Amino acid sequence: MSLHNIRGSNVIKFTADEVAEWVTEALELPRHAEIFHRWGIDGPTLLNLTSADLENQFAALAAMDREKTEGNMGGEDSSLNLFKDFIAIKKIVGHINIFKIQLSQDVVLYNNKL
Numbered sequence: 580m581s582l583h584n585i586r587g588s589n590v591i592k593f594t595a596d597e598v599a600e601w602v603t604e605a606l607e608l609p610r611h612a613e614i615f616h617r618w619g620i621d622g623p624t625l626l627n628l629t630s631a632d633l634e635n636q637f638a639a640l641a642a643m644d645r646e647k648t649e650g651n652m653g654g655e656d657s658s659l660n661l662f663k664d665f666i667a668i669k670k671i672v673g674h675i676n677i678f679k680i681q682l683s684q685d686v687v688l689y690n691n692k693l
Contacts, residue, residue: 587678588685593622606674611667614640626679630672637664 585601593601599616603609614636620628641660 586685587626587681590622590678591626591682593625595619595621598622598625602671606667606670608667608670610663611637611640611671626675626682628671628675630668633668633671637668640664 585605590601595616598620599612602612602615615625618636641664
């Protein structure tokens with residue numbers, strides 16, 4: 580299955596590895612996929628994430644970045660990473676909302692068939 584053309588009904592079955600792969604390949608956010616994988620975020624968990632949840636997760640990522648750049652003049656990198664995190668949150672939440680809409684549509688279609 581292509582990770583670029585998935586529906587919510589596929590995502591709900593994703594393992595944590597598949598979510599991390601989706602974040603890396605389809606969303607092109609490999610830096611953020613590390614957090615998803617480390618925290619074991621699977622499909623059902625992904626569909627329940629909010630912007631606030633992602634902000635908390637990425638705060639942990641920012642802390643890791645600061646540890647890596649401590650002692651370096653990393654102020655600009657830090658600001659750039661915060662901006663990238665903001666964009667990533669919007670991108671991920673947008674996809675989550677699309678998946679939820681698709682799941683709702685699938686339920687309606689299923690119920691109409693009954």
